[in-house]
Each structure stands twice: as structure tokens, then as C-alpha cells.
Amino acid sequence: MRSVDEHQRAVAGLITARAPVDVAIGDALGLVLAADVVAPLALPGFDNSAMDGYAVVAEDIADATEEHPVKLPVAEDIPAGRTDPLVLEPGTAHRIMTGAPLPTGATAVIPVEATDGSTETVSIRASVVPGQHVRRAGEDVTPGTTVLHAGQVLTPAALGLAAALGLGSLRVVPRQRVLVMSTGSELVAPGTPLQPGQIYESNAVMLAAAVRDAGADVVTSSTTEDDVDLFRAELQKNAGDADLVITTGGVSAGAYEVVKDSLADEVEFVKVAMQPGMPQGSGVVWGTPIVTLPGNPVSALVSFEVFIRAPLRAAMGLPHPGRPRRPATLLEDLTSPRGRRQFRRGVVDHDGGTVTSYGPPASHHLRWLASADCLLEIAEDVTELAAGSPVQVWDLS
Ligand code: AMP
Ligand code: MG
Secondary structure, three states, X not given: OEOHHHHHHHHHOOOOOOOOEEEEHHHOOOOEEOOOXXXXXXXXXXXXXXXXXEEEOHHHHOOOOOOOOEEEEEEEEEOOOOOOOOEOOOOOEEEEOOOOEOOEOOOEEEEHHHEOOOOOEEEEOOOOOOOOOEEOOOOOEOOOOEEEOOOOEOOXXXXXXXXXXXXXEEEEEOOOEEEEEEEOOOEEOOOOOOOOOOEEXXXXXXXXXXXXXXXXXXXEEEEEOOOHHHHHHHHHHHHOOOOEEEEEOOOOOOOOOHHHHHXXXXXXXXXXXXXXXXXXXXXEEOOEEEEEEOOOHHHHHHHHHHXXXXXXXXXXXXXXXXXXXXXXXXXXXXXXXXXXEEEEEEEEEOOOOEEEEOOOOOOOOHHHHHHOOEEEEEOOOOOEEOOOOEEEEEEOO
């Protein structure tokens, strides 16, 4: 049997990053920058008002008080967006709005709250010091500054900064494109009637969601019956559009194992020393890496977590690609098969640092998986764990 670590290395070795591309900033959330971003312009781009009020020469209103207001004629009205160059003559005021360009000659802005708000002759009841309520050009960003760095994840704020700098697109590591294929002649799409012996397909939708949750794109997610010709045709049709193919089902020891029967030349089928998820495979089909997961839904999702999620995220440049792992104290007795690494579903109490396993270890209990928030990892050489033992958990939350 192949060890979990060995199969992790085999899968990770197949998944590689795509070449960087330019992506519109509206589509770049969560992607990783492939190049530093150097500011092409200053922020603010020009001196402008920080308040709604009046642009003045500060000295002109130095003596203004509640009791002795200073009156100035209002020579201009400057809303945000006014683009013509303006000059403020000493002894006058310009009504000005937040973000509007400060007229040449003005040295400060008096907020409207300290005035009578007039548009003809404004009565000003307070003084200002030069520079007050003025945002200076370049005080946030000077041109030529590296403001975002290659390798950082694009957050809403980072995209806002790029937009403020006038950058319509950014050079990023593209998302991996993943083809998800489930197999099984018993499978019927949710929403259609079931015949006796049929079940609803759940792996394709689950793994497609897991792929997206990992930050990657799904090229196609499809289900084929256990027919070698149909399966190979479907695979060949879509593999070229994908960076990775994930299949489920058809890799066990029975008859009608469609994935095994179809890809004997392209895929190395192995038994991995883990539970759930023993039958696994990896290889390359029509130039695209492929990982073949077992069909039991719990095995399929646990296998995705153990073998695919971290290298998929690493290939997109994401920092901390793996699930966080931490020790927790087990609250119950557990057994685990000798020679297999067991992944139990569990529920963690983060405050108390404790964990309980959730549901039976068998690999078809999807309900328990849906309520679990962690995987308990139990080492190959451990067969019994007593309540109170330390155990490693993978945080899925
Ligand atoms: P297999 O690995 O194809 O032998 O499938 C193992 C078990 O998982 C069988 O009970 C299948 O019916 C079930 N199974 C396989 N694929 C799916 C799927 N896509 N959705 C739900 N159950 C599945
Ligand atoms: Mg099957």
C-alpha cells in the first residue's frame, strides 16, 4: 500500500501553476498578484477640500469669532468634479465641496458649519490655520511607490486602491480550471424521479463546490454511466480545457469499474493506507493531470481535502494553502485500523480546545460530514485512543 504522504506528493507533483495573466479588477477578488503594483500617479491627485465649506486665505479670517464674524464675498462655487483652473483673490471666498480642487491662492477651508452658508456674502464665525481641512496631493501615495506586492491576495481594499490609481486590470496568477466527472450507472440528477436501485448524484455537485471553495474554477461538472466508451469520450471532450481532472467512482476492486477500465494506460491506480479513501489514482490524460477519487461521497470529499485542496491552492499562489491543523483533546474513546491513517469527521470546541468525533467512520454517511467542522487525523500506528488524548484536527470551518 502507498502511504498518505507518498500519494500526497504524487498528486502535488501533477498540479502546476498557470502563466500569469491580466485580469479586470472586477474579476480579481481573491486572486494572487503576480507582479508588484507601482503607483502611476499620486493620491490624492491634486490639493482638494476635506470638508464642505469655503476656500479662503487663512489670514483673511484670522480674527473671526462667534461675536465678531468676518464677511467675505463668495466669488465662485466649486462642486466636486469641476475641472477648470480657478484662482482665489485675497479678501474673497469660494464655496467648495468635499473632494473639489482647491483654487490657487487658497490656503485653508472653513467648514460650512462655522458659517451662515451664504452663496453671496458669507459670514464666517471661526478662524482656521493655513492648511486646515486641505488634503494635499500625494499625501496618501506618491507616484513610483510600490503599493501592492506580488504574492499578496487581492482583497476588496487592494482592488479599491488599484481602481483609485486608475488601473483597470492587474497581473495575477490565474485560477486553476478543474473538470469534475462523477461516474455511476445508478446515478440520477437531483430533481428527477428515482427508479428502484437508483440514487441521486451528489459527488459532482459537492466536489465542484469544493473546487470553487478552494478558489479554483470548474470547467464542467458532469456525470457519466459506467461505460468505457462514453466515459472516455466525455473525458476527451473536456480534458483539454482543464488544468486538472477529478473523477469519482469506478476505481475499486469490483466489476464495472469504469475509471479503472478506461485509464489503465494513463493512470496509476493504487491503494493508499488511509480510511476512508483507500482506492486512489493519479496520472495524465490528453496532457491534463488527473486524480481519480473513490465514489463513496465521504471518501471523495475527504480525499479531496487530503490530496487535492492544498496543492490546488498552492498552484494559485495562495498563502497558507493547506487547512489549518491544530492539536485538540479528544472527548471520547476511539479505535482506528492498524496501518491506516484514519480521518474521522469531528466537531471542535475552539474555546475549550476539545474535539468529538461525529458519526460513524464508514464512508457513506454524508449527513455527518455535512455537520462536521473538522477532520480528526489519527496516525497509522494508532489503534486506540482514550478520551483525554491529544489528537490532530484539520479545521474545515
Ligand atoms: P464506486 O466507487 O463507483 O464503487 O462507488 C462507491 C459507492 O459510492 C457506491 O455506493 C456508489 O453508488 C456511491 N457513489 C459513487 N459515485 C457517487 C456519486 N457521484 N454520488 C453519490 N453516490 C455515489
Ligand atoms: Mg461506481
